[in-house]
Amino acid sequence: TLLDEIPVTVSVLDCEVTKEIKRHELQSTSTFEEIRRQYANLWKCGLASVIITHKGETVPKDCTPKDLGFRPMQIPNPKLEIYRKSDTENGGGLNGGIITVESTPDYFIVKAQFKNRKKPVLIKVQDETTVGKIKELILEQLEEEKEPEIPRIEAMRVIFDDEYLTDDSATCQDIGIENEDCLDIHVQ
Incomplete structure (x- = not known):
């Protein structure tokens, strides 16, 4: 056709x-x-x-x-x-050194973008994941990617849809964060 x-x-x-x-x-x-x-x-x-x-x-x-x-x-x-x-x-080897990030029915992918970093940090989250946990996951991923300058968690400010997320206990579902959404991370 x-x-x-x-x-x-x-x-x-x-x-x-x-x-x-x-x-x-x-x-x-x-x-x-x-x-x-x-x-x-x-x-x-x-x-x-x-x-x-x-x-x-x-x-x-x-x-x-x-x-x-x-x-x-x-x-x-x-x-x-x-x-x-x-x-x-x-089934072979202890660590293939490969990081694969894909969404599954339980998890979805969120991109975190730092001003001074070219590539975004990809993390897996759930609807129940809190802003505080998102910060932890971002830091873990930065460590895994051997990022030379890892910020302190207290210095991180998360921005979604042009709004600072000040409540660390708010969840992705509360805020409306969905698969492949992008968060801006400012470091003070």
Whole structure:
């Protein structure tokens, strides 16, 4: 049909290297093979190691955007996460050194952006996660990423929708924080 000829735009979160979301266009009846190939080249790994997920489920290699119900000109763009399968997922090694962040039905991803830091910090939270816990999770992730300058928790100010979040006991649900929302972090 004519609709099958219009490309589908998908947003792909690189959970491996850049932690950035990039848009890719592909035909609704083609597989995600070309996207896998691009990331395999970027990460210098085998094609079989590149995993694409949608809503926490692995996307099969022969699956098409149409199979997932994606449509041309869909707003917002369907979101996929892409990462490299680590040794730990294959049952070997103690630590594959790979950080994969993907949303699941219980958790969702929030991006925390510091003024002086190029890439955002990605953390997994739940509806019940408090602002205080968000600060702790951000600091833990900064330590894991070996950030040279880690702020004191008392110095961190969290901003969401242009408002300072002053109540550390307020939850994501109270505030309205949802999957892939972005928080600004100011350090005093």
